[in-house]
Amino acid sequence: MSFNQLAQMGKMSVPYLDLDAHHAHRKSEFLAAIERVIDSGAFAGGAEVERFEEDFAVYCQSRYSMGVGSGTEALALALAAFGIGHGDEVITVSMSFIATAEAISAVGAKPVFVDIDETTFCLDPKQLEKALTSATKAIIPVHLFGQCADMNPINAFAQAHDLIVIEDAAQAHGAEYHGARAGSMGDAGCFSFYPGKNLGAFGEAGAVTTDREDIGERIQMLRDHGQTRKYYHDEIGSNGRMDGIQAAVLAIKLRSLDEGNRLRRNCAALYDEALRGIDSLKLPTSQRAEEHVRHIYPIRTTERSAVISAFQKANIGFGIHYPVPIHLQKAYAYLGYKVGDFPISEQCAEEFLSLPMYPELTSEQVRSVVETLEAVFS
Template identity: 55%
Template sequence: MIPFLDLKAQYQSIKPEIDAAVLGVLGSTQYILGDEVAAFEREFAAFCNVKHAIAVNTGTSALHLALLAAGIGPGDEVITVPFTFVATVSAICYTGAKPVFVDIDPVTMCMDPTKLEAAITSRTKAIMPVHLYGQMADMDPIMEIAKRHNIPVIEDACQAHGAEYKGKRAGSIGISAGFSFYPGKNLGACGEGGIVVTNDDKQMETMRMLRDWGQSERYHHVMKGFNYRMDGIQGAILRVKLRHLENWTESRRSRAKLYDAGLAGSTRVTPPTQVADRRHVYHVYAVRSPERDRIREELTKANIQSGLHYPIPVHLQKAHEDLGHKVGDFPVSEKVASEVLSLPIFPEMTDEQVKTVADAVNNGGQRIAA
């Protein structure tokens, strides 16, 4: 069987480092925040080329705190996209604000800047582009529009660790950005985890208090906060993994190139587009096909796992029917959602495994002998 993701292989490749890091935290008894989390914050901030990083318990919490620190609250509107994981929209809803959608670009599947300005109203208080599947949104026009209207931009970089736009790292362009360390992410914890990054000193101070019950110091609660703290063990594990992330990223990118070659000229699927001015880190290798469901069934029969990211856009999810959207409101997102299929991709994947998957896609699930 070819798995969609192989976390066991990753763990085995760095087992001594991970085990030592975990035992170190157990010995220190710094189970919540602590020295390992603080060190990881410094190292991840440097990785993103920003001043500050605030480690939290999930990527959703990171986005939530970024919105709160930007002053978002009830009655406000935040513009984002409907083709994303639901957590993007949930974080907006947690603040009491209303999510306002703009459709996506059909090539990158990220926010379409040409549709952005029409969605801005007097209540728009933030714009949240999503760097989908490991490739960044077209940030220059988004930032230009935001600056013209004096609206902060918060990057949803939960799938974009190490991605770049014109040489700038994900998380370093907007006023802040949220990342997820869910285990399947390019940089994944052994459990839940997230982080928010910023260059703004005041935002950093606010978010540090908000993640820890609104405390300025122990038992001095200056605002209503949350229990969003990162565990010490996760901080230690993420420090180890961060040292390997660039090598893992280049391995993902090389797997993607092999897929590109194997699927070039395919009559069944369209491979993802690597935009020239961006560094795609391939959190997901998502092809598109009108016969997506059939291909997925063929792969399953060939013992090849695959994924769907995401088959129902957020505006059509029952949980968000209160927003009042209907089929046809965001046609590009809806079409893409009906066609995307995520193929296996992970750093430890072999050339032969990539070739096997590509051959199976091209040949109706039949494996071609090497």
């Protein structure tokens, strides 16, 4: 049973995520948009997708945006568009959702992991040098939890070594780094519109942003079976198109993304203020609070099991992002990494606990999460 269903049944006082609350007041607008797609018959690609792509490119301060089937696909298509494949290495972080590494593997390249910075939870640029080899072709910094990675030193390193930078902005719609939008700072930016994201579809969807016309055109071709003309295939591509219905829904939601991000920042500020006094908790920090879009609010605690028990008793939802860093996942055992290789990622994996976070989270709900935590640590 989902958190939403439990919440509806009154069994969960604070769900981890509340998509019902997020959608309820705009249901008729969504239904009208879906009806428009049904009437047009443009279910895969088409005018709604093109319209959303234009809006999203403007929002991300990028020249082009290409709608695709998911965030994982966005990353794989971006890598493929830059010609990255067998024999190439791509540096990324071990503390991310596995999709970041899966996309590298999907194009036949090898993920090479580095540790995160303990304050931002994003790629630590100081770790890049020792991960660099003659096979390195690209870096994928992940804007984890809604905060941008430290892009200036990452881009400087990439430039010095002739590497491509692909931002994994799946958790960072609207986040900024010294005024530059997530997705506009690397050679390409990749977004997920999985329903629980800050900008979420009604199913699977993703997008790639770029300023490079040639890369935009290549992604358009690769996502459509490598064809530029129907049934004439210049390259081996795949089916990576965005659905018309997802585009129509996303175009509506994009209009309120900034407001949603602002409300998330308010919730984070309430947590910050109320939890500051609990010495045994480490709270997430932001480099510049107004640029963080608070997709996830992860506290760190060595008493995670006790907190989880208390949350379960109080019917409070939670998440763990992520319990096992990618270098220690069974799927990547063949790479030969071992415990101790990335100590910050490993420590965080043991201590992270994500608190409920969504724009509609009320101050009473925050209070109830805080009181439960206070009771555990009193």
